[in-house]
Amino acid sequence: MTIAGGIILIMLGAIFTWAVEFDIAGFDINVVGVILMLGGLAWLLFAIYRISVARRAVAPTTTTTVVEDPVTHRRVYEERGYTDPPVV
Incomplete structure (x- = not known):
């Protein structure tokens, strides 16, 4: 009850x-x-302020980490979802 609650209070007050x-x-x-x-x-x-802040703060769903091995010069891609535990 965000925007509708404010409009209802304004209408009730006007009445x-x-x-x-x-x-x-x-x-x-x-x-x-x-x-x-x-x-x-x-x-x-x-x-309206809460809705605008919530729409701006969108978290990424996945993160991609690129690691290059200095000896073999191979690249390793690791993709993790936001529910996975953090990499230590």
Whole structure:
């Protein structure tokens, strides 16, 4: 519930601010609506930031190591998946 949660809070806050006429002593529904809209906007911006960071940080699935033997001048290719233990 990332972007959808922020949009829902903004919509709920807009409904409370402009569509609801409700009065209780010491309680203003318009202020609650504005607070919900600001919270929804902050949530929406944070969700967009999290999605953009997650898409940039893509880990490689495999690594390839090339080792050349100095005596025989042969190249050895070793390919490891990301779930394999590290090479010591």
